[in-house]
Amino acid sequence: MRPFTYERARSPAEAAAAAIRNPGARFIAGGTNLLDLMKLQIEVPPHLIDVNGLGLDRIEGTQEGGLRIGALVRNTSLAADERVRRHYGVLSRALLAGATAQLRNKATTAGNLLQRTRCPYFYDTAQPCNKRQPGSGCAAIGGVTRLLAVIGSSEACIATHPSDMAVAMRVLDAVVETVKADGTTRRIPIAEFHRLPGDTPHVETALERGEFITAVTLPPPIGGRHFYRKVRDRASYAFALVSVAAVMQRDGTGRVALGGVAHKPWRVEAAEAELPRGARPVTAAILDSAKPTHDNAFKVKLAERTLAAVLAEARG
């Protein structure tokens, strides 16, 4: 860990302004990802802006009948919220499938969205990694790739986004609300929030420098039955090999997004038309441009079978 300076922000816009004033600064929310990365010198911010005291820890109804989730709402509180459990079950389930109770008590909504990849080479500062050190190369390609992406990857990076919560939010068409240093605000649809790696895997989201997340909003409830099925090697405390977030309606239509397969939650709306015909055509359409490695080709099959499990449960 490098020595750093620290301040407490007094408002979201001031937090954004402080980030512009201090190049390389980071916001710190729960710190469950950032501090680990700092200890390993993967992140070396000279300045931390603590955003915990901004009153962004409330969940409120929106005028449209949806929910606005403050950026600092803890994963535990969000998963336990009655409105979330009643109307957005997929989100609650996804959150509870992640990390551990202790971590969820600390982890925040914005921090979860912005958590960084778990690619093992990203975590080893002796290895080349375009995401950690742009232009240095990618040690993972040609190496140990069992957990890495099967789709949407590039010659520069084949990492996945590890969040469970984000996969549920993708299925729910959430919107990320932000504020910039000059006080202007933006609403970024979750589909456009995370980026594919392309040539710039270190640029992971649509956020601009200093831009600060204030909330995530959910549109009005869409009904249906909600599923989050996470497959992993051990029963808990592991990131997904593959996960399926789905909202299924009685008539067999629905929505589905995959986790653990790409640099962002993976959803192909057009494929959802196939849902009444079962898992195979849906997965074939969602993953039709998949380019898995030898080690992770199984994820394609696994995604299909996991979706089949969800659909069977939805029918049953």
Place this chain on the structure above:
Amino acid sequence: MKFDTPATNNPIDQLKVVGQPLDRVEGPLKTTGQAPYAYEWQDVPGRMAYGYILGATIAKGRIAAIDTAAARRAPGVLAVVTHENAGPLGRGQFYVQRFLAAPEVDHYHQPIALIVAETFEGARDAAGLVRARYVEGRGAFDLAAQRDTAPVAQRAPFGGPPETAVGDFEGAFAAAPVTLDETYTTPDQAHAMMEPHATIAAWEGDRLTCRTSIQQMNWGLRDLSLALGIPKDRIRLISPYIGGGFGGKGTVQSDLVLAALGARAAGRPVKVAMQRPLMFNNTIHRPATIQRIRIGATRDGRITAIGHESWSGNLPGGRTEPTTLSTRFLYAGANRMTRVRLAVLDLAEGNAMRAPGEAPGLMALEIAMDEMAERLGLDPVAFRILNDTQVDPEKPERPFSTRPFVECLRVGAERFGWSRRSPRPGAVRDGAWLVGMGMAGAIRGAPISKAGARARLDARGIVTIETDMTDIGTGSYTIVAQTAAEMMGVPLERVVAKLGDSSFPETPGSGGQQGAPSVTAGVYAACTKLREAVAHRLGFNSADVTFADGEVRSGNRAVPLGQAAGAGDITVEDSMEYGDLSQRFAQQTFGAHFAEVGVDAYTGEVRVRRMLAVCAAGRILNPKTARSQVIGGMVMGIGAALTEEMTVDKRRGFFVNHDLAGYEVPVHADVPHLDAVFIDEVDPTMSPLKAKGVGELGLTGVAPAIANAIYNAIGVRVRDYPLTLDKYLEHLPALA
């Protein structure tokens, strides 16, 4: 004291304290945070400094230049130790690894520097400022690539002969009507114990005291003395509490050597904890194996030929993984062969991890036995019973000291409800789960070695035992105290056990599951001497003295034990040494493991549903701590079966998943109800305690029982551990 004829009746047989399921005597210290681990001692005189180990970032080659100037200038940095200023360093006797790249780099994360600073954070930060330039060499990292070229291993002190042959294996195998010839692989595994390797080193003149975390104090002393080139009698190691080891702390690792060097360079006590991400590539591990097993049998299931060949790799001069050990003893068969080959690999050193050889060996052999039973149309339990042997199959004139293997199998099958298993794989369904049962036999050697203890009686009647035995979370304190309490006729609370100090009498420590039998025999010897000294002080005739209820009794006289020490403490020391009973008898522990698993028919996820271990290990000194050892082994076996693997990057030459996020040991949710039972037996050929170790037996056989259960559930045979779902997903039943 010498033990050279089988034990007869002795004070231990009263079993007032020994054999009772007592709580750990040091438990309250552990649960209240008063049992410090190596890094936590607060009693070291002088101002503490902190060391941080910097590991090499290449796998093979040498350091061309190392620039430490910026690190030395960093705030609070006191010293930087590298090969340029460390002075000559030796190696230990048991591990071949070098503690510092000097300047050759033998493996990834081999230490290249220790940075010592006023704070841990300062040392860690400064480590990032050290610049090393390497000349990379070509290394070998792929065991499978050397399958055809790896030579037969050299004979070495541990693990038995690299080759054995009895009868005519090839002929008998070729002639057998039913045969199996399959190859199995086991991966590199990490000890992944809770407490990392850690040391606080402090010099006083030329004397070195280290609070550290080491399982075998005598080896530690020897190897540190060799590493630093200073005599043993100037070193003291202190390891009273150890947060797990599993063999990974057998003897000196680099934290200890570097802490000593750092303390010398800084002129202050220095504490070093090896950071977790370094442990996997820096310290020893259980090496990967390739194992070919051939079994030939008559149609009615009698084994006529059994062959086991094995490949593992190591640094030059390193040990083999002696996987063929169990195959030499477990089943009958007139024609036999084993062979161990050893490749040179430039990965971190392969060395002892809980049940070295036997654990991975049985992972292969016991799947093979399951496959063979199926080919013969026999029940796997019945097939094993049919091929039991009561004599060493290589030397029929040598009997087993005790061998209730068949009883373990029968009791296990009965308790587990084995008869409800479907012999047809893939036949049992419970909702979305495919359900299967599997079992495996287990065998683990029962070594015992010379061990000493000091016993002191004071006027309050307190008996204090001192030995350099360690307690790595196993219960050594408790069984040492139980032995002394039984011998001296006092309740457990009147005994103080002091362990883990190299200034105490020598034992073989915790390793090879010989700790419990060895140290308790040493305590027996010391207490026998103490009893004589007490009788002598009191003017009793030692032949008819009894020790009970805190009193010493002879004829109609009875005096409180403490009275004997009224005129001053009585202190005695003795050790137990052994004759040739271990040559005359094959001394082994036995077990049978049973597992039921569910495999998700859609996703292939495995959940172990229940497990049972039936173990025979001589007298069980404390059923509670023994059970903890066995169920701990079962948990480790779940990891071995399902998740644990250090994945090698064969281009770059290192274990990629080098932290506890990437190296997946079982979590609570993976562990179902575990049942462990012990066969009621004593083994008088071992020691007066008639006990054997049990800590490694609990692991051997667990993983193959689970693997066999998975086969029974899904009908797909996986021969490569761990059995992750990607290895059989393609073969699961088609989806509706």
